Amino acid sequence: MKNLIIVCLTLAMVCLFAAGALAQMQTTQTSTANASASVSNDAQSARFAELEQKVADAKSAGDNAWMLTSAALVLMMTGPGLILFYGGLVRKKNVLSTMMQSFALMAIVTLLWGLVSYSLAFGSGNSFIGGLHNVFLRGVGAQPDADYASTIPLQTFMVYQLMFAIITPALITGAFAERMKFSAMAVFMVLWSLIVYAPMAHMVWGKGGLLNASLGGRFPCLDFAGGTVVHVTSGVSALVCALYLKPRLGYPKDAMPPHSVVLSFVGACLLWVGWFGFNAGSALSAGALATSAFVATHFGAAAATVGWSAVEWWHRGKPSALGAISGAVAGLVAITPASGFVSPMSAIAIGLAAGIVCYLMVTRVKSMFHYDDSLDAFGVHGAGGTLGALLTGIFASSAVNPIFKNAQGRTLASGLLEGNAHQIVNQLVGVAIAWGLAIVGTVAILKLVDATIGLRVPEDQEMQGLDLSQHGEEGYYWESPA
Amino acid sequence: MTKIEAIIQVSKLDAVKDALHEVGVEGMTVFEARGHGRQKGHTEFYRGREYTVDLIPKVKLELVVADEMAEKVVQSITTAARTGKIGDGKIFLSRIDEAIRIRNDERGDSVL
Numbered sequence: 001m002k003n004l005i006i007v008c009l010t011l012a013m014v015c016l017f018a019a020g021a022l023a024q025m026q027t028t029q030t031s032t033a034n035a036s037a038s039v040s041n042d043a044q045s046a047r048f049a050e051l052e053q054k055v056a057d058a059k060s061a062g063d064n065a066w067m068l069t070s071a072a073l074v075l076m077m078t079g080p081g082l083i084l085f086y087g088g089l090v091r092k093k094n095v096l097s098t099m100m101q102s103f104a105l106m107a108i109v110t111l112l113w114g115l116v117s118y119s120l121a122f123g124s125g126n127s128f129i130g131g132l133h134n135v136f137l138r139g140v141g142a143q144p145d146a147d148y149a150s151t152i153p154l155q156t157f158m159v160y161q162l163m164f165a166i167i168t169p170a171l172i173t174g175a176f177a178e179r180m181k182f183s184a185m186a187v188f189m190v191l192w193s194l195i196v197y198a199p200m201a202h203m204v205w206g207k208g209g210l211l212n213a214s215l216g217g218r219f220p221c222l223d224f225a226g227g228t229v230v231h232v233t234s235g236v237s238a239l240v241c242a243l244y245l246k247p248r249l250g251y252p253k254d255a256m257p258p259h260s261v262v263l264s265f266v267g268a269c270l271l272w273v274g275w276f277g278f279n280a281g282s283a284l285s286a287g288a289l290a291t292s293a294f295v296a297t298h299f300g301a302a303a304a305t306v307g308w309s310a311v312e313w314w315h316r317g318k319p320s321a322l323g324a325i326s327g328a329v330a331g332l333v334a335i336t337p338a339s340g341f342v343s344p345m346s347a348i349a350i351g352l353a354a355g356i357v358c359y360l361m362v363t364r365v366k367s368m369f370h371y372d373d374s375l376d377a378f379g380v381h382g383a384g385g386t387l388g389a390l391l392t393g394i395f396a397s398s399a400v401n402p403i404f405k406n407a408q409g410r411t412l413a414s415g416l417l418e419g420n421a422h423q424i425v426n427q428l429v430g431v432a433i434a435w436g437l438a439i440v441g442t443v444a445i446l447k448l449v450d451a452t453i454g455l456r457v458p459e460d461q462e463m464q465g466l467d468l469s470q471h472g473e474e475g476y477y478w479e480s481p482a
Numbered sequence: 483m484t485k486i487e488a489i490i491q492v493s494k495l496d497a498v499k500d501a502l503h504e505v506g507v508e509g510m511t512v513f514e515a516r517g518h519g520r521q522k523g524h525t526e527f528y529r530g531r532e533y534t535v536d537l538i539p540k541v542k543l544e545l546v547v548a549d550e551m552a553e554k555v556v557q558s559i560t561t562a563a564r565t566g567k568i569g570d571g572k573i574f575l576s577r578i579d580e581a582i583r584i585r586n587d588e589r590g591d592s593v594l
Contacts, residue, residue: 362530363530367530367531
């Protein structure tokens with residue numbers, strides 16, 4: 001009996017130990033399992049991070065590819081687009097000098113942009129102008145600037161914006177064509193880039209700019225691709241130049257028809273294509289917003305071509321080729337500020353309006369006031385840009401681009417048609433500032449250049465043509481030996 | 483020898499050339515010219531500005547033929563170049579004293 005008890009106790013103890021050991025083993029096994037689980041979690045999150053990085057890299061590569069393409073397209077608008085467009089509109093004796101003005105700006109503005117004007121336009125500063133933090137392109141490298149474009153290198157953003165800074169002054173050359181000294185043009189444009197373009201670009205697009213709609217400006221003015229910054233400033237400055245320089249010798253008595261509408265035709269077609277980079281590129285990414293801007297641009301240009309041609313046909317009995325291409329450019333100008341905010345049907349409305357208004361500007365208003373805006377830089381860019389900027393305030397749609405949000409992140413109405421009547425005021429403020437800055441800045445620069453090196457070529461040189469007097473060449477050298 | 487200067491419509495040049503070859507004219511000189519007679523010019527519009535183009539493109543032919551050929555040549559030109567409308571052009575005849583072939587100093591009707 002005693003033995004039985006001992007055996008039982010022993011067994012019980014064995015069982016207890018065994019249970020304990022088992023329990024311990026189980027615990028050990030669990031902790032081993034836990035350990036292996038936590039190891040696999042770390043690997044997973046690392047993989048997720050890696051995948052996320054790869055997705056971001058892919059998006060960045062896609063956006064960057066489109067933005068570099070867009071930058072090249074915008075440069076193509078100046079050369080050869082605008083160069084051919086303007087070159088064809090002048091007389092034979094001034095074709096090279098006219099082309100050379102825009103081409104020289106491709107070089108001069110680029111150097112200036114690198115030295116200082118990028119920083120003045122897009123560096124952090126006050127409400128009116130950027131600071132000097134980015135002079136010599138300091139700090140402008142592969143790292144994106146999240147405020148401007150978070151998926152592309154800041155350097156891409158910089159070179160893209162440079163192309164806008166080139167074409168804007170180049171547009172002005174149409175107003176003083178066939179009579180301004182090359183040297184005076186170069187100095188004028190350097191000063192103009194610094195005094196008019198850089199502050200305007202900063203106010204509308206720069207961090208903390210007075211008119212910036214997406215980075216908290218005091219008067220959020222909607223300007224997707226440069227209706228005020230590019231077209232109003234250049235067009236209004238063009239008018240000031242035309243008035244200040246006085247008409248060309250013989251204007252308006254002598255006939256001064258374009259020497260080759262063919263060149264202008266090719267140039268206008270290049271402008272239309274390049275404008276896709278100008279407007280769709282202003283999305284600063286390759287997503288749906290770029291598509292929307294691309295489509296609006298195209299529809300606006302088409303509608304303006306029809307608008308201008310229809311009015312001309314009715315008014316003059318014939319739809320001219322020069323009219324059709326001028327209409328296209330007018331439409332492209334007017335849709336520029338609106339392109340990223342409006343639907344295709346609104347784009348058609350804006351385009352039609354631009355075609356008709358700009359036709360009246362160049363055919364009626366110009367002769368009424370007797371200014372010689374030789375190539376209609378004001379009639380097309382000043383008038384079309386102003387019209388487009390105001391119509392943007394009417395047609396902007398939050399469904400296309402939800403730019404205004406309240407504190408809770410809810411999307412607010414964009415334009416007048418959606419019930420945001422105040423946007424018209426903001427657009428007017430933007431337009432008024434662009435007009436004011438362009439007038440004051442341009443008058444001051446013209447006076448300065450006039451007083452120092454003189455603006456116009458002497459009369460005999462103007463009659464001889466600026467190709468020979470300014471550059472010592474001729475565009476068409478008929479007597480070249482066989 | 484007679485010099486025949488004919489100012490004709492640009493579009494009639496080929497017809498006139500063929501007609502001249504048929505009557506045996508072997509050489510001619512052709513100029514692209516601009517001018518107007520009683521025919522008025524036309525109006526062009528560039529961005530609403532009106533330009534009157536009064537000098538219209540024309541072709542001027544010059545040929546020198548033996549005197550006895552002159553009338554036949556004039557007739558073939560007028561027949562070929564006529565549309566019956568204003569702007570068909572004019573023909574002028576004048577006397578030529580001498581013709582010299584540069585290649586070999588040959589002179590007279592045989593040069594033509």
